[in-house]
Amino acid sequence: MSRPDIYILQSLEDSVHTFLSDTDAWIRYEETDAQNIRASIAEYAKKQILPLMKDMSVDELARLKQNLRITALKESGFLSLADILQSTKKQLADVNGISDETAEYLLSACESIQKDIAASSHFKLKTEPEMTEILRSIHTLLGHEKMVVRASSLSERYRDRLTACLEEIQPLKKNSFAWFFVSGRKKKEALSAFEELQEITSSDAFRILDTLHDEEKNLREITGQQLFEDYRTRPAVYEKVLIEQDDRFVDYDTIEGGIPSQMAAEINRLELHTDLLKAELRSYQTFGVKYILTQKNVLLGDEMGLGKTVEAIAAMTHLAANGAMHFMVVCPAGVLINWNREILHHSRLTPVMIHGRDMNALEEWLRYGGIAVTTYESISKFDLPEDFEMEMITADEAQYIKNPNARRTQRFRKFSLQAKRTLYMTGTPLENRVDEMCELIRALQPNVALELESRKYLAAAPLFKELAAPVYLRRRREDVLNELPDIIYTDEWCELSLSERMQYMQDVRDGAFNRMRRVSWIRADLFSTKANRLKELVETAKEEGRRVLVFSWFLDTVCTVRSLLNDSCTGVITGAVRPAERQEIIDRFSEAPPGSVLIMQAMAGGIGLNIQSASMIIFAEPQIKPSIEQQSISRAYRMGQTRTVTVHRLLAVNTIDEAMCEMLERKQEIFDAFADESVMAEEELNTAEQSAWIQSMIRKEQEKLQEELM
Secondary structure, three states: OOOOOHHHHHHHHHHHHHHHHHHHHHHHHHHHHHHHHHHHHHHHHHHHHHHHHHOOEOHHHHOOOOOOOHHHHHHOOOOEHHHHHOOOHHHHHOOOOOOHHHHHHHHHHHHHHHHHHHHOOOOOOOOOHHHHHHHHHHHHHHHHHHHHHHHHHHHHHHHHHHHHHHHHOHHHHOOHHHHHOOOHHHHHHHHHHHHHHHHHHOOHHHHHHHHHHHHHHHHHOOOHHHHHHHHHHOHHHHHHHHHHHOHHHOOHHHHOOOOOHHHHHHHHOOOOOOOOEOOOOOHHHHHHHHHHHHHOEEEEOOOOOOOHHHHHHHHHHHHHHOOOOEEEEEEOHHHHHHHHHHHHHHEOOOEEEEOOOOHHHHHHHHHHOEEEEEEOOHHHOOOOOOOOOEEEEEEEOHHHHOOOOOHHHHHHHHHHOOEEEEEEEOOOOOOOOHHHHHHHHHHHOHHHHHHHHHOOOOOOHHHHHHHHOOOEEOOOHHHHOOOOOOEEEEEEEEOOOHHHHHHHHHHHHHOOHHHHHOOOOOOOOOOOHHHHHHHHHHHHHHHOOOOEEEEEOOHHHHHHHHHHHHHHEEEEEOOOOOHHHHHHHHHHHHOOOOOOEEEEEHHHHOOOOOOOOOOEEEEOOOOOOHHHHHHHHOOOOOOOOOOOEEEEEEEEOOOHHHHHHHHHHHHHHHHHHHHHHOOOOOOOOOHHHHHHHHHHHHHHHHHHHHHHHO
C-alpha cells in the first residue's frame, strides 16, 4: 500500500480527534447538567424569596453595621431589602453619604440574607412558567442519560485503539526523505493503523455520534408545553432528580403525614430494596412503603389517587427481595382484576387470583408463592393450613371490614392471624364514626385504639394525630401531587319546564324522596332540562378533545342517560356488571375518541377504578354524602391525570337539589375537619340519623310548595 496523501491523513486525524473530544464531552454532560439544575434552582429560589424581602425594611441593615445612612437610603426610594437587591452598585453609590465601599457592602449583606432565607425555605415543583428552567434542565439531564451511556460505550470500545493508532500513523506525516529512513516494521505498522482508522471512521460508531448530536438538538428544542406534559406523565422521575440536587423540594412534614419526627427518623433509616419493583416511587410513596414495613400492622389512609396500591406492592417486593414468598390481597370483587393488572405492571411478582372456590389456584399459591388476590366473599370459601404463615396480608377498601360482628370481618381477621404483617388501605377511613375508625385500628394495634377511644372527643387535632401515628398514615393529593392539573367545579343550574315542574310538585306532595332526587329525569321522553344540558356538555367535551364520565345513583337514570347519548356511550357500569367486564369496558372507553362517554352508577364507580383518560365528570343529581362524590371524582382526578378536570353537577332551581347542596356543603366542612385533622362531632356523619334529615328535607319542600300555591 502506498503512503496516503497528507491531506487525507490530516482529515482522518481530525475526525478521530473530534470523535474522542465529543465522547469526552458527552461523558462530562452528567455533571454539567447537574450544575445547570442547581443554577436554575438558585435563580428560582431568588425570585421566590424576593417578595419576602419586599416586606423587610432597610432598617434591618442598621443591626448589621453601625453608621449606615438609612434615612438617606429611604429618601432616595430604597425602602426594603428587595429595593437594594434590585439596584446596582452605582445607583446605591449615588445616594448622598453612600460610598462605593458601602454600596458594595449593602448588596453583599442583602444577598447573604437572601441566601439564608432561601436555604431554610421549602419549594414545590409545579407546572408554572417560573419553573420552566428547572424543568428544562432536568429534562435535559434525563435526555442525556441514555445518550451518555451510548457515548461511554463508544469510548470504552474504541478510545484505546484510536489513541494507539494515532500514535502509530505519525511516521506517515514525515516528508519523503525522512520516510525513507523509517524502518520497514514501522512503515508496516503505520500503514496498518491508517487502514484501521479508515475502517473505524467509516463504521456505524461514527454515525452513532452524529445521531447523538441530532437527538441533542431535538432535546433542546422542546417547547414549554411539551416540557410540562412530559413532567406530568413521569413526575416521579423528575422529582427524584430534583431532590437529588436540592432537598428544599422535600417537605418532610407533608410526605410523612405529620407524624412525630423521631418516629419518622426511625422509619427513614430502613433501606428499601426495589429490585423486584418496576415502578418509580415518589418521595411520599417511599416513606409510605417504609412506614408499612417498619410499623407492621397499619392503616394507610392516603387520599384516593395517591397510589396506595403501588405502595402496598412495593412493600411486598421489598419483603420478597429478602426471601419472603407468600402475600395476600383481599379486596372488593370490583377491583380484583385491577389488582392483578397492577401487580403485573408494577412488579416482578406473580399474582394468583383466587376467586370463589378455585382450589387449584389456592394450591398453586401455597406451593409456589406469589401474591394471592382474592375477595371478601371468597375468603369465606377456603381455609389455610393451620401451620401456614404468610408474610403480609392487605385489606383493600378496609371499610368493608369495619363491623366486628360481620362474617367477612371475622373471616379476614382469622386470616390476618396467619400473617406477619397486616395492611389496611382506604382512602376515606374517617368518613364514619370515630368508633368505627378505632375498630379498624383495634384489629391492628389494640393499645393504640384504646388510647384513641379515650381521647376521641379532643379538639386538639395534633395530639390525636400523634396518638394515631404508630398505626395511621394519611397524605392529601393537594399536598403531595404538585403536578396535578386544576380541578374546576361548576354547578349547572337548570330551570324546569312546566311539565317537569308539575311532576316534581306531585312527587313533593307524595313525599317521595328518591323521586324528588331524580327531578327532571322522571319523564317518558329524553328532552328534559337536565338531559338537554347533559347533551350540550358532552358536545363541548367532544370539541375540547375530552372523554366524559357520567355518574348517577339511580339505575333508571343511568338507563335514561344511556338512551339519550346513544352512540357516544361506550359502556355502562352498574352494580350488576361483573368485575371482569368492568375493566374491559374501561379499556374500551380509554381507547375511544374524544366526546365518548362512560356512564356509571355511583355505588359501582366509587371504588378502585382508575380512569385517567376522562377529564370531564358529570353528576346527574347531587349525591347523598360528600364521600360518594369525591370517590367518583377520584376515578379520573388522580396520579397520571394530565389535563384539567372539570366537574359539572346538574341541578334544578327551586327544588330539593338546593337543599341537598346546602346539606352536602355542611357535611363536607365537617368531613374535611375530621378527615384531615382527626377531629369531628361524632353524630354529624352518622348515617343512622339519615332518615330524620330526609324527612326534614321533605317537610321543607312541602312547606315551600304550600307557600308557592298560596
